[in-house]
Amino acid sequence: MQTxxxxxxxxxxxxxLLRDDLAAWQRLNVTAFLVSGLGRAAPEVIGEPYADADGSAYLPMFRQPVLVLVGGREVLGGAHARALAGELPTAVFTAELFxxxxxxxxxxxxxxVGRDRLDLVGIAVYGPRNAVDRVLKGARMHP
Known part of the structure; x- marks a missing residue:
């Protein structure tokens, strides 16, 4: 019984997944941009609106945690290829976007730029837990 x-x-x-050589401000900026499209592509990730005890209304947010990981160029490139091969909803951020x-x-x-030549600094992925875990192979949690 669930309570x-x-x-x-x-x-x-x-x-x-962020490239491990980004400056702190870049990591924050890239993360914000990458997750911004998920609510539109996968509306089920968005929870209900918030309200405080005084009745002030606030925007809804993701209904689940967002994991942030880091890895080198090779890890990022491999994850990108696996995400596309697995047809997972994926967002990309390239160095050119700075x-x-x-x-x-x-x-x-x-x-x-062709997909194999993108200068990736970050990707976001969403999907079944096991599929996302396979995509992120070799990445480590952000410190």
Missing amino acids: DTAPVRFDTKIAV RTGNDRDNRAAVRA
Whole structure:
């Protein structure tokens, strides 16, 4: 019997994998951008809106934790290939996006490069726990 106080175990996982040579501000910026599209692509990841005891309304957030991991270029490239092969919802952030200033230019920068030549600095993936774990092989938890 499940109660409201029982721990929640999710069948899915949200994870961000960052390249390990990014500056702290870059890691935060990339993480925010990468997870921003998940709610639209997988609306089930979004919980209910929040409200405080005074009735102030707040936006809904993810209903489950977001794991943040790091790895070198090779780990990131392998994870990217496995995510695409597994057809998991995937977001990418490339080094070129640090030099653009808007969504149109961001999309153009990614579109200009073949998938095997993307200079990836981060990816986000969502899907069944086991599939996401396989994608992230070789990555380690962010310190």
